[in-house]
Amino acid sequence: MCHNEADALDLTQSTFLKALEGIGKFQGRSKFYTWVFRIAVNLAISHRRTAARQTQISLDTVHKESPGSNGSAAGNDDVSRRAEQRELHERLEAALQQLDDEFRAAVVLKDIEDLDYASIAEILDVPVGTVKSRIHRARLLLRQMLSGERVNVDQP
Amino acid sequence: MLTNREREQLEADLSAYLDGELDERRTAEIELALESSEQARQTLETLRLVSDRLGTLPRHRAPDQLTSAMASHAERRLLLGDDTTVRRSRIIRLVSQISAAAAVIAACAFVGWQVLQGPDTGQQPPMERSAPRALKNAPAKPMAIALAKDKKKGEMHESRRGRGEDAYYGGQPEVVDEIEAHSQERIPQSRVVELAELTDAARAGEASVARGGAAFARESVPETREVHIWITPRDEAEYVRMAAVLASWSAPAPGRRLDEEKSEFAFTPADQRELEGKLGAPLRRSKAMDTLGSKKRSPSVAHVYQISAAELPTRIHQLSRNIDAPNQIRVQMNFDPTAEMPAGDMDIPGDQSTAAGTRPARPAAPSGYVGPDRKVVANKSHWLFPGGRQRAKGDEDSAAAEQPRKRVTRAGDRGRNDQAGVGVRGQPSAARDADDAVVAPGPRREAASAPVRSSVRPAGGAKSHTEAPDGKPSTVPAAQAPAPDSTEETLDIEGQPKERLRGFVRTTTAPATTDRLFDRLFLLRRSGGARGATAAATMPATQPAADRLTFRVTILPPSAAPTTPAASQPADGPGTDTE
Numbered sequence: 001m002c003h004n005e006a007d008a009l010d011l012t013q014s015t016f017l018k019a020l021e022g023i024g025k026f027q028g029r030s031k032f033y034t035w036v037f038r039i040a041v042n043l044a045i046s047h048r049r050t051a052a053r054q055t056q057i058s059l060d061t062v063h064k065e066s067p068g069s070n071g072s073a074a075g076n077d078d079v080s081r082r083a084e085q086r087e088l089h090e091r092l093e094a095a096l097q098q099l100d101d102e103f104r105a106a107v108v109l110k111d112i113e114d115l116d117y118a119s120i121a122e123i124l125d126v127p128v129g130t131v132k133s134r135i136h137r138a139r140l141l142l143r144q145m146l147s148g149e150r151v152n153v154d155q156p
Numbered sequence: 157m158l159t160n161r162e163r164e165q166l167e168a169d170l171s172a173y174l175d176g177e178l179d180e181r182r183t184a185e186i187e188l189a190l191e192s193s194e195q196a197r198q199t200l201e202t203l204r205l206v207s208d209r210l211g212t213l214p215r216h217r218a219p220d221q222l223t224s225a226m227a228s229h230a231e232r233r234l235l236l237g238d239d240t241t242v243r244r245s246r247i248i249r250l251v252s253q254i255s256a257a258a259a260v261i262a263a264c265a266f267v268g269w270q271v272l273q274g275p276d277t278g279q280q281p282p283m284e285r286s287a288p289r290a291l292k293n294a295p296a297k298p299m300a301i302a303l304a305k306d307k308k309k310g311e312m313h314e315s316r317r318g319r320g321e322d323a324y325y326g327g328q329p330e331v332v333d334e335i336e337a338h339s340q341e342r343i344p345q346s347r348v349v350e351l352a353e354l355t356d357a358a359r360a361g362e363a364s365v366a367r368g369g370a371a372f373a374r375e376s377v378p379e380t381r382e383v384h385i386w387i388t389p390r391d392e393a394e395y396v397r398m399a400a401v402l403a404s405w406s407a408p409a410p411g412r413r414l415d416e417e418k419s420e421f422a423f424t425p426a427d428q429r430e431l432e433g434k435l436g437a438p439l440r441r442s443k444a445m446d447t448l449g450s451k452k453r454s455p456s457v458a459h460v461y462q463i464s465a466a467e468l469p470t471r472i473h474q475l476s477r478n479i480d481a482p483n484q485i486r487v488q489m490n491f492d493p494t495a496e497m498p499a500g501d502m503d504i505p506g507d508q509s510t511a512a513g514t515r516p517a518r519p520a521a522p523s524g525y526v527g528p529d530r531k532v533v534a535n536k537s538h539w540l541f542p543g544g545r546q547r548a549k550g551d552e553d554s555a556a557a558e559q560p561r562k563r564v565t566r567a568g569d570r571g572r573n574d575q576a577g578v579g580v581r582g583q584p585s586a587a588r589d590a591d592d593a594v595v596a597p598g599p600r601r602e603a604a605s606a607p608v609r610s611s612v613r614p615a616g617g618a619k620s621h622t623e624a625p626d627g628k629p630s631t632v633p634a635a636q637a638p639a640p641d642s643t644e645e646t647l648d649i650e651g652q653p654k655e656r657l658r659g660f661v662r663t664t665t666a667p668a669t670t671d672r673l674f675d676r677l678f679l680l681r682r683s684g685g686a687r688g689a690t691a692a693a694t695m696p697a698t699q700p701a702a703d704r705l706t707f708r709v710t711i712l713p714p715s716a717a718p719t720t721p722a723a724s725q726p727a728d729g730p731g732t733d734t735e
Contacts, residue, residue: 085212092209110175111210136171139206146206150171 011047015040030122037109038123045101095145099138106131107138166193170200266460 018039019026026035096104102124109120117135121128172178173186190196315335 030597089213090211092213096210107210111207112213112215114211117172117175132172133168134176135175136168139171139203142206142210143202146209 007047011040011043014043018043031119034119034122037113037115037119041105041109041123048101091146092142095142098145099141103134103138103141106134107142110135111139113131119151163193163196164438166196169198170196174203175199348490 015036022039025071025102026032076114096108099107105118105124109115110117117128117131120135121131124132126134166186169178169182169186173183177187190200
């Protein structure tokens, strides 16, 4: 969601701090996980919007290890497979980062967190129909991005 | 043949079909359409591919420290009593749920991060992969990030430190990384609190108590979960601000010395509001803050808390553990020794309802606090109701009700003098002035540079001896002439029936209290194991359970006498609980 490990750690901590502080408002009408997820997603989206206005350089990327620096014992096929997988993940991540927050949140909650539409709707505070359309739209956009098509992410 | 509209509708439902979110009728329709449309099948396949690939993105567990940090946070909230709406048991129960959910949420937050890391070893499936290297060593990561962000603004800079500093702290676990940060500009209060919270969280993992000097976070080996944070104030005002935070039980105390020549204290009302906002409801700022911060400018700062009697020993224990500048801290407690008084029946000075007879007047039974000189300085400045309700600001008689408070507050302005004449805070001004005159035969700064031992004669003793730094005892009336309109009076602690003095007072009757009051071990003994149950047991049975003590913590500027960091450090090492 936030594309940065340190920020993710901060957001995770903030999520639970907020959950603790606001736990009195949790009335049990939704699942507890859903409630916490909602806090997390809102924080992540808020964080991204804030971060979008700032230029940040992740030290982690600077210190990122060079490919092939480990795993020397693995066979060439294995190295090749992992390289491909890593490349795919990078492309997926890059594509996810290009999505609007609303699309990314929906598709992440569905395809990565494996939540159902109703839970996602509750987390995002939108109707189920909206969730459905956002997920579908996000997948189409991702497909286009991954296939190298030129994508207008602003299109509805 | 599908119409355009049907095709659009079909495509829109393909993802839902793929996810099994359609009802049976619509599912059947989609399946029928898929049989007849090659394009729909291709679209479905690509959607499935995208979905599957997204599912291969690695997930990560939340760091183990998160659980302990959350538990610490919850514990602090419970101890501070700032959650009046939530039942404690409910918090405790839900904290465990939160902790259990940490992994799931963190997985969401960490999505995709792994792709930025080094090559996957391929030894573990993604879902079972442990936290990445950076996370394993990341108890201080938020600190590091904060510093990194500040660095971009030119406010902070980081530098790596070697392990040579370990000797400074003695017996520290192996430190694998350290980050030092020097404050180039004023540290925002929010950051101070942030650091405080971080430290507090770290303490949950048996972290050492940080202490003054530089400001740096230290990443230790994961097993120790140890984070050290030193905060170097840019100036003395910053020191005091942080000291105020320390008084909130959230942070360690910097042992940095205050230059006696500097008495700057710019704790503005805005700072106060921010601090209160950060620290939450339990902080009940007295008028002292206003006076100290905005008008008089004093190097001391005071906080007044309302806490339960049962919590007090724990607080004292925490204070003794967390602050290594004991001569900078003064703790005073107001309590109501009239156990028979029902809640809500407190005599409020100037309270019209009392005067009108709507509330039965009670005898002027003293409440008081204990000064290090074994005095019980009783005062009737009952600006708190027994039930803990603070007087409404809008009361017409608030000025009269707060008068004693202001008197006590102004005593705080004399932090330096108070430091010399330990225990004089809160005394009637006349007596205090007399003490000051005696305490400071020379320049006041000189008098302040060394603790002055005061003693009070045993029961019935009308004199108190105050020993100046030069060793010449001086005699002043112990309970000299409270102002006629004053609601304060000075009591001789040993002249009071013990049943009136109760728990904490009784413990301070030990000899050499001046020396031992803030001694760590003494405090530990005094707190009876620092457990609320013990304190509760010492409270009279007739004391209303809901009664609140007013617990005032005053942090004074350091004395001029230099104290080496090693000397200020407890012998058993930082942060270790000697219980």
